[in-house]
Amino acid sequence: MVLYDRFGRPATNLRISITQDCNYRCFFCHREGQHFNARLEMTPAEIERLVRIASRLGIRKVKLTGGEPTVRDDLLEIVERIKPYVLDLSMTTNGSRLKELAKPLAKAGLDRVNVSLHSLKPDVYKRITGVDMLETVLEGIEEAVKYLSPVKLNMTVMKGVNDGEIWDMVDFAAKTGTVLQLIELEAPREMTETGFFRKYFYPLKPVERELEKRAVETRERRMHRRKKYFVPTDYGIAEVEVVRAMHNTVFCANCTRLRVTSNGMFKTCLLRKNDLIDFATAMRNGASDGELVEIFKKVVLMREPYWK
Ligand SMILES: Nc1nc2c(ncn2[C@@H]2O[C@H](COP(=O)(O)OP(=O)(O)OP(=O)(O)O)[C@@H](O)[C@H]2O)c(=O)[nH]1
Ligand code: SF4
Numbered sequence: 001m002v003l004y005d006r007f008g009r010p011a012t013n014l015r016i017s018i019t020q021d022c023n024y025r026c027f028f029c030h031r032e033g034q035h036f037n038a039r040l041e042m043t044p045a046e047i048e049r050l051v052r053i054a055s056r057l058g059i060r061k062v063k064l065t066g067g068e069p070t071v072r073d074d075l076l077e078i079v080e081r082i083k084p085y086v087l088d089l090s091m092t093t094n095g096s097r098l099k100e101l102a103k104p105l106a107k108a109g110l111d112r113v114n115v116s117l118h119s120l121k122p123d124v125y126k127r128i129t130g131v132d133m134l135e136t137v138l139e140g141i142e143e144a145v146k147y148l149s150p151v152k153l154n155m156t157v158m159k160g161v162n163d164g165e166i167w168d169m170v171d172f173a174a175k176t177g178t179v180l181q182l183i184e185l186e187a188p189r190e191m192t193e194t195g196f197f198r199k200y201f202y203p204l205k206p207v208e209r210e211l212e213k214r215a216v217e218t219r220e221r222r223m224h225r226r227k228k229y230f231v232p233t234d235y236g237i238a239e240v241e242v243v244r245a246m247h248n249t250v251f252c253a254n255c256t257r258l259r260v261t262s263n264g265m266f267k268t269c270l271l272r273k274n275d276l277i278d279f280a281t282a283m284r285n286g287a288s289d290g291e292l293v294e295i296f297k298k299v300v301l302m303r304e305p306y307w308k
């Protein structure tokens with residue numbers, strides 16, 4: 001069984017923020033669209049119940065996000081509890097704890113990982129993230145490649161900050177056997193006129209054109225209809241994906257995602273505000289599985305493409 005929203009989009013993909021906390025201070029952080037203080041995090045048992053119910057309703061893929069998911073001490077327990085319900089279990093992390101966690105995470109049931117890596121230059125990395133941890137993250141990536149597949153590198157491209165490093169990063173992906181995701185800076189509509197956005201927004205369309213020219217093969221993902229390019233480098237073929245959400249109606253028309261905030265509220269879209277539906281409080285107040293199923297169905301019906 002799969003649930004569809006009013007725009008014919010299946011809801012097969014769940015992103016669960018398991019904490020709002022993070023050990024980094026990236027200056028462009030969008031906090032997964034969670035712009036409020038959420039102290040009461042869901043417990044592993046609550047996350048398991050949520051995923052069990054969602055899996056009965058068609059959710060096949062779950063991504064753990066934050067904040068930074070690895071700051072939670074019970075991360076391995078969370079992974080162990082939810083893997084039995086999903087085909088594809090992944091996590092997005094800043095990579096700071098991957099060196100010690102990659103192997104145990106894989107053993108607990110994590111299939112794959114996305115690691116934020118916005119620069120290969122220590123000073124630029126620090127300028128972006130507020131921390132001096134590039135070496136630790138690179139070691140974490142090396143370890144992750146041994147146990148998890150694929151390992152994706154998330155590079156948010158920003159004008160005047162790291163836009164000169166795109167092709168170095170393509171080489172690095174080929175060299176390390178990782179997949180590079182080039183991500184365009186994102187913001188809700190009302191924020192695109194701010195000085196911040198204008199200063200740092202770097203459009204990826206021209207980069208896509210260049211990738212298209214260099215690629216020996218191009219594919220399209222179902223999710224967001226994202227393009228994937230297979231680009232030859234001195235180190236072999238690099239796999240490069242482009243995440244270009246801004247003003248992209250095709251991206252939103254093919255969005256299969258639902259989000260859950262760290263305190264257990266459903267969120268229908270990354271860029272929307274005021275679209276929260278409380279799930280955790282219902283669980284905590286003794287809601288039956290049937291009642292929780294109804295909440296889930298209501299959330300799916302609320303989904304709407306952001307750019308349309
Ligand atoms: N607008 C929008 N942006 C998204 C969405 N999903 C991911 N992004 C952007 O892509 C970045 C990287 O996302 P990840 O958490 O690594 O996950 P992903 O790449 O989308 O997922 P996989 O490729 O399946 O691993 C996020 O920080 C967002 O900026 C989405 O549904 N909507
Ligand atoms: S690592 Fe992620 S959650 Fe942490 S500050 Fe950076 S972008 Fe935000």
Ligand code: SF4
Pocket residue numbers: 224245251252253255256257268269270271272304305306307
């Ligand atoms: S509808 Fe668009 S902006 Fe909203 S989460 Fe989906 S792809 Fe992102």
